[in-house]
């Protein structure tokens with residue numbers, strides 16, 4: 001008989017679903033939502049013993065962890081909360097879990113602000129940035145530059161297939177930043193008009209490789225060829241500690257329906273769904289090697305990609321592991 005699964009609050013399942021379906025998207029937002037879900041799990045737990053409480057929390061963390069594999073902000077958020085919990089009784093454990101989650105969320109917000117100030121120092125008055133996908137870490141650099149009185153303009157890549165660039169364009173227009181929206185294939189042409197490529201990250205590996213939205217690596221290669229510096233804005237929850245011990249970052253493969261509608265599929269195959277001659281691949285992220293990155297901007301300062309491992313070791317030591325596993 002299956003061992004009875006510990007009760008997980010419905011809001012945790014709803015949050016996990018929102019992350020998996022990208023209702024909640026972007027590494028920072030995903031980390032924040034995971035911490036929030038653990039806090040609510042703790043608040044609503046009906047556990048009668050400390051062991052039952054911890055079992056429920058681990059089950060909630062596993063459910064959240066299994067949503068999307070690439071943004072390390074998700075496991076880093078789960079580790080931060082689960083590792084910091086103290087207490088002997090259920091009320092003590094409940095309070096400690098909520099406290100840890102709120103601390104993580106506050107740190108996230110402060111880190112993004114500090115990161116923005118560091119990144120803004122790299123932006124001169126009148127600079128043009130080219131963006132890819134939608135990164136709140138990257139845009140915090142633009143916001144800080146605007147707050148410092150600098151004029152910034154943006155060339156925004158739409159970022160197929162889900163066009164997250166539209167979110168970036170909307171945010172920049174709210175800040176009255178002039179925006180030129182282009183299709184992804186136009187990026188190389190418009191690099192001539194850009195002073196920086198400014199992107200975010202889902203994970204940063206120990207060798208300085210940057211895992212971010214699909215298309216980032218090609219943009220970085222073109223930027224290098226055009227002599228446009230590539231700035232990666234990534235707070236330290238994006239550092240992927242498992243890569244210090246040789247693990248690689250899983251690249252999420254998303255559904256073909258994001259690339260091709262049923263109608264388009266039928267048009268191509270003449271309506272023959274059984275046509276196995278058509279394959280649609282939809283990797284959501286790619287890996288940009290450190291040689292194509294000029295600076296990784298964090299809340300702890302900026303780092304050449306080759307030296308990010310020193311910060312990773314300082315912050316994460318050798319400890320990684322998955323405290324949600326029984």
Ligand SMILES: O=C(COP(=O)(O)O)[C@H](O)[C@H](O)COP(=O)(O)O
Pocket residue numbers: 025026027028029071132133134135136137138164199200201202212213284
């Ligand atoms: O690749 C994406 C989002 O991918 P998706 O839309 O598939 O989640 C973003 O550039 C990073 O997550 C950084 O975002 P932030 O700086 O906001 O953490």
